[in-house]
Amino acid sequence: MEPIAFVDLQAQYRRLKPAIDERIARVLAHGQFILGPEVRELEERLAAFAGCRHAITVSSGTDALLMPLMAYGIGSGDAVFVPTFTFGATAEVVVQVGATPIFVDVEADSCCLDVADLARCIAGARARGLRPAAVIPVDLYGQPADYAPIQRLADAEGVRIIADGAQSYGGSLGGRRVGSLAPVTAVSFFPAKPLGCYGDGGALFTDDAALAEVLRSIRVHGAGPAKYELVRVGINGRLDTIQAAVLLVKLDAFAAELERREAVAQQYHRLLGNHVAVPRCRPAATSAWACYTIQVEDRDRVKSRLQAAGIPSMVYYPRPMHLQVAYRGYGAGAGSLPVAERLSARVLSLPIHADLDADTVARIAAGVVAATRS
Ligand SMILES: Cc1ncc(COP(=O)(O)O)c(C=O)c1O
Structure with missing residues (x-):
C-alpha cells in the first residue's frame, strides 16, 4: 500500500x-x-x-x-x-x-x-x-x-x-x-x-x-x-x-486548497464522529485546518497502533507550557491548569492537506476506528 x-x-x-x-x-x-x-x-x-x-x-x-x-x-x-x-x-x-x-x-x-x-x-x-x-x-x-x-x-x-x-x-x-x-x-x-x-x-x-x-x-x-x-x-x-x-503562487491556489481541507475535515467528521471526539468549529467560525485533532483515551497506544498500520499521526502538544522545564518557574505546577493537562494526554492529529484523496482519508479513518477498539 x-x-x-x-x-x-x-x-x-x-x-x-x-x-x-x-x-x-x-x-x-x-x-x-x-x-x-x-x-x-x-x-x-x-x-x-x-x-x-x-x-x-x-x-x-x-x-x-x-x-x-x-x-x-x-x-x-x-x-x-x-x-x-x-x-x-x-x-x-x-x-x-x-x-x-x-x-x-x-x-x-x-x-x-x-x-x-x-x-x-x-x-x-x-x-x-x-x-x-x-x-x-x-x-x-x-x-x-x-x-x-x-x-x-x-x-x-x-x-x-x-x-x-x-x-x-x-x-x-x-x-x-x-x-x-x-x-x-x-x-x-x-x-x-x-x-x-x-x-x-x-x-x-x-x-x-x-x-x-x-x-x-x-x-x-x-x-x-x-x-x-x-x-x-x-x-x-x-x-x-x-x-x-x-x-x-501558493496564494493563487490557497482558496481552493482551503476548500479541499474543509472537505477532508468533513469526511473525517462523518467517518469518525461516532467513534472518537472530533474537532468541531464554533458556529460562526471556519478553520484553516492546520491540524485535524481528535481526542482519545489511551492516546499513546492508539498512536502506536496507527503507526503499525502505516498511518502517521502527531501529538500537538504532549506537554503544556507550565510543565516544561524551561517555563515551570512561571507556573504553579501539575494540577494548576487541568484542562490543558488532560488535553495533552488525549490529543492526536491526523494527516490533513489539500492533496489528500478521499480513499486515503477513508483508509486513515478505518485505521483510527480499529486502533481505538479495546
Ligand atoms: C501556535 C504557534 N505559534 C508560533 C509559531 C512559530 O512560527 P514559526 O515556526 O514560523 O516561527 C508556530 C509554528 O509552528 C505555532 O504553531
Missing part, C-alpha cells in the same frame, strides 16, 4: 511546479533578494485576502510575535497572558522582551484560550504587583480563538491583544478572516502550515497605520526614514524575496 504522508509538500509542488519555478527564476534574474518587488506584491495580496489594511511580511511566525511586543514597549514588570496549550514560540518571545508569561488554561472542546481563566489570571497578576499588559490568544489547529469576549475583557482591563494566528491564516470568525479579527495578528508561513513557504517566513496584520510603520521599522533594525538612521532598537526580521515568490 502507498505510504501516507502527514503533510504532502511534494504532491503540492508537483501540482504548482511550473508557476513556482517560473516565479523563482524571475527573482534569480532581477537579483533583488532582499525586499524585492515580490515582497510588496505579496503584502498587498495577503492584506486583501485577510480583509485588513496592512500586511508586513517577516522572517518567521516567531518574529511576528516578538515584533508587536517590541513595538508596544512591553518588558520588565509587565504580565503577558499566554495559553499554556501552545507551541513554545508563543511563550518564548514574552521572556525575550523581559516580561513575565502567565499561563492560562484552555477550553476542552476548541483547545483555545479560556476567557474565564484569563480573567482569573489577570486578577492574579495584579495581586502579584505585575502590570497586565497583553494577551496572546492562539488560534490552535487553525480555528480562531473566541475573540469577541477576549476583546471585551481586554478592553475592560486595559490589556492589548496580539493574536497568534500562526496556524490559522485562511480561517474566519463571523465572516471576517484571520488578520482582521484582532488589533494585530501574527501568522507563520512555516512549510507545513496551511499557507507555507520553502523555509521560514511569517507576516503581521493590522489596520493601524502607525503600528504598521513601527513594525516595518523594527523589521529593518529600527531604521528611520534616512539611510542608516536608527530610531529604535529592531531586529533583522525580513522575509526573503524568493519566499515571497513561492507564497505568491
Whole structure:
C-alpha cells in the first residue's frame, strides 16, 4: 500500500511546479533578494485576502510575535497572558522582551484560550504587583480563538491583544478572516502550515497605520526614514524575496486548497464522529485546518497502533507550557491548569492537506476506528 504522508509538500509542488519555478527564476534574474518587488506584491495580496489594511511580511511566525511586543514597549514588570496549550514560540518571545508569561488554561472542546481563566489570571497578576499588559490568544489547529469576549475583557482591563494566528491564516470568525479579527495578528508561513513557504517566513496584520510603520521599522533594525538612521532598537526580521515568490503562487491556489481541507475535515467528521471526539468549529467560525485533532483515551497506544498500520499521526502538544522545564518557574505546577493537562494526554492529529484523496482519508479513518477498539 502507498505510504501516507502527514503533510504532502511534494504532491503540492508537483501540482504548482511550473508557476513556482517560473516565479523563482524571475527573482534569480532581477537579483533583488532582499525586499524585492515580490515582497510588496505579496503584502498587498495577503492584506486583501485577510480583509485588513496592512500586511508586513517577516522572517518567521516567531518574529511576528516578538515584533508587536517590541513595538508596544512591553518588558520588565509587565504580565503577558499566554495559553499554556501552545507551541513554545508563543511563550518564548514574552521572556525575550523581559516580561513575565502567565499561563492560562484552555477550553476542552476548541483547545483555545479560556476567557474565564484569563480573567482569573489577570486578577492574579495584579495581586502579584505585575502590570497586565497583553494577551496572546492562539488560534490552535487553525480555528480562531473566541475573540469577541477576549476583546471585551481586554478592553475592560486595559490589556492589548496580539493574536497568534500562526496556524490559522485562511480561517474566519463571523465572516471576517484571520488578520482582521484582532488589533494585530501574527501568522507563520512555516512549510507545513496551511499557507507555507520553502523555509521560514511569517507576516503581521493590522489596520493601524502607525503600528504598521513601527513594525516595518523594527523589521529593518529600527531604521528611520534616512539611510542608516536608527530610531529604535529592531531586529533583522525580513522575509526573503524568493519566499515571497513561492507564497505568491501558493496564494493563487490557497482558496481552493482551503476548500479541499474543509472537505477532508468533513469526511473525517462523518467517518469518525461516532467513534472518537472530533474537532468541531464554533458556529460562526471556519478553520484553516492546520491540524485535524481528535481526542482519545489511551492516546499513546492508539498512536502506536496507527503507526503499525502505516498511518502517521502527531501529538500537538504532549506537554503544556507550565510543565516544561524551561517555563515551570512561571507556573504553579501539575494540577494548576487541568484542562490543558488532560488535553495533552488525549490529543492526536491526523494527516490533513489539500492533496489528500478521499480513499486515503477513508483508509486513515478505518485505521483510527480499529486502533481505538479495546
Ligand atoms: C501556535 C504557534 N505559534 C508560533 C509559531 C512559530 O512560527 P514559526 O515556526 O514560523 O516561527 C508556530 C509554528 O509552528 C505555532 O504553531
